[in-house]
Amino acid sequence: MALIVHKYGGTSMGSTERIRNVAKRVAKWVRAGHQLVVVPSAMSGETNRLLGLAKELAPSTQTADYARELDMIASTGEQVSVGLLSIALMAEGMESVSYTGWQVPIRTDSSFTKARIQSIDDQRVRADLESGKVVIITGFQGVDDEGNITTLGRGGSDTSAVAVAAAMKAAECLIYTDVDGVYTTDPRIVPEARRLRTVSFEEMLEMASLGSKVLQIRSVEFAGKYRVPLRVLSSFTPWDIPLDEEAKSGTLITFEEDENMEQAIVSGIAFNRDEAKITVMGVPDKPGIAFQILGPVADANIDVDVIIQNVSHDGKTDFSFTVHRNDYPRALELLKTQVAPATGATEVLGDPKICKVSIVGIGMRSHVGIASKMFRSLSEEGINIQMITTSEIKTSVVIDEKYMELAVRALHKAFDLDQPAAAA
Ligand code: ADP
Numbered sequence: 001m002a003l004i005v006h007k008y009g010g011t012s013m014g015s016t017e018r019i020r021n022v023a024k025r026v027a028k029w030v031r032a033g034h035q036l037v038v039v040p041s042a043m044s045g046e047t048n049r050l051l052g053l054a055k056e057l058a059p060s061t062q063t064a065d066y067a068r069e070l071d072m073i074a075s076t077g078e079q080v081s082v083g084l085l086s087i088a089l090m091a092e093g094m095e096s097v098s099y100t101g102w103q104v105p106i107r108t109d110s111s112f113t114k115a116r117i118q119s120i121d122d123q124r125v126r127a128d129l130e131s132g133k134v135v136i137i138t139g140f141q142g143v144d145d146e147g148n149i150t151t152l153g154r155g156g157s158d159t160s161a162v163a164v165a166a167a168m169k170a171a172e173c174l175i176y177t178d179v180d181g182v183y184t185t186d187p188r189i190v191p192e193a194r195r196l197r198t199v200s201f202e203e204m205l206e207m208a209s210l211g212s213k214v215l216q217i218r219s220v221e222f223a224g225k226y227r228v229p230l231r232v233l234s235s236f237t238p239w240d241i242p243l244d245e246e247a248k249s250g251t252l253i254t255f256e257e258d259e260n261m262e263q264a265i266v267s268g269i270a271f272n273r274d275e276a277k278i279t280v281m282g283v284p285d286k287p288g289i290a291f292q293i294l295g296p297v298a299d300a301n302i303d304v305d306v307i308i309q310n311v312s313h314d315g316k317t318d319f320s321f322t323v324h325r326n327d328y329p330r331a332l333e334l335l336k337t338q339v340a341p342a343t344g345a346t347e348v349l350g351d352p353k354i355c356k357v358s359i360v361g362i363g364m365r366s367h368v369g370i371a372s373k374m375f376r377s378l379s380e381e382g383i384n385i386q387m388i389t390t391s392e393i394k395t396s397v398v399i400d401e402k403y404m405e406l407a408v409r410a411l412h413k414a415f416d417l418d419q420p421a422a423a424a
C-alpha cells in the first residue's frame, strides 16, 4: 500500500461526465489498496471566466488590493471542483472529503496572484487517510498569515499537487492531463512531436521555464528540491485500464542520469509568446549604463529576461531587453518618462509581437555546434534572429511572433526529434 497524489487538470475535470471518470479512476487506485490524495484544477475555462468577470468591472489596476480580490474570485473555481469530485466519489461508494487551501491549511506568502507555498500542515489529511477516506484538496490556492486567500499563478495546481506530495512524503505524484506525457514539443503545434518516456529533471525545468505549459515551473522546482517522483500521464485513457499499465504510462521525470542511455543532444523545443521587447536607443556607452536603465525597471518589480547591448558608435549604444507582456505597458511608460530623460537616450522603441523559441537538452553540454545548427536552420527558413541567449543545456532566440510555428517545426525536424531514436 502506498500514498499516492493524483492531480487532474482543467480539461480532465471539464464536465460532470469527465469528473465521474476521474472518480472511477481514483476508486480503482483505492480498491488496489492505495491511499489517495487528489488535487484537481477548476473545470476548464472557469478560471478565465471568473477573472474575466473581474476585468469587466475594472481592468487590472496592479494594486495588491485588486490582486487580493482576484484571488478571492479565482480560487472559487477549484472549490467547486473538489466538492463535485467528492460527490462523484461518494457515488462510487468511496468515503471522501474535500478541503480548500485554507482548510488544510496550505500556507503561502502574500504575493497575491503569484503566491509561493511556505508550508503544508498534513495532520488533518493524514487523519482522514487513516480513517479510509480519499482526501481531495483544491489546487492553485493557499492562505497567507493574515488569513487571506492566495493563488499560486496560472497553472498552479501542478505546484499544489507536488507540494502536497512532498509534504506527505507520497510515493509518487501523478499529473493527469489532456496529453499522454511530455512531448518533444507541444503536439498541438507539431503533430509529429514524440512522447518522451523519461525526461531529466534539469531538462523539464528548462522546458517549463521556457514556456512548455505542460507543467508549471514551480512544480518542477518542488519535485527537484524534495525528490518527489513525478509522472505526467493521460486522464483520457479508459478509466478501467489495468493499474499496472497505467502506473507505467506517460513520462517519468528522472533525477539520475542513466549513463547507459545514449542521450539525445536536443530533447525538446519550447516556445512562448509571453514576452515583449524594449529597445533604448542612443544611450551613452559608459560604465553603469545597464544599471541606469535596468535599475528603475527592477525597482518597479518588473522582471527582465533576455538582454543585449549593441556595439557602440561614436560613444553611443542601443540596449534591448525583454519583459513579460503583462508588464510591457508599464515598462515602456517608465522608460519613456523616466529612464530616457535621465540617460539622454534618443528614443525608446517597443515591440510586443515577438516570441522566444528554445532548444533544450543535457546532451548539448558535450556537443559543439548545436547553436550554429539552430541558427542555420532558422536562416534557411528566412527567419531573422533578434536576440540570442544560451546556457549549458539550452539556446533561446527571440524572433518575430509570426514565425513562431514555422521556427518550431523547422527546428523539430532539424534536430530529428520526429525520429524514434531521438526520443528516449
Ligand atoms: P492541465 O489543464 O491538465 O493542467 P495544461 O493545458 O496546463 O493542462 O497543459 C497541457 C498542455 O500543455 C497540452 O495540451 C499541450 O498542448 C501543452 N504542451 C506544451 N508543451 C508541451 C510538451 N512539450 N509536451 C506535452 N504537452 C505540451
Ligand code: ASP
Residues within 6 Å of the ligand: 009, 010, 041, 042, 047, 048, 077, 139, 140, 153, 154, 155, 156, 157, 158
Ligand atoms: N485553474 C488554474 C488556472 O487555470 C490553475 C490550474 O489549472 O492549474 O490557471
Ligand code: MG
Residues within 6 Å of the ligand: 009, 155, 158, 213, 214, 215, 216
Ligand atoms: Mg496546467
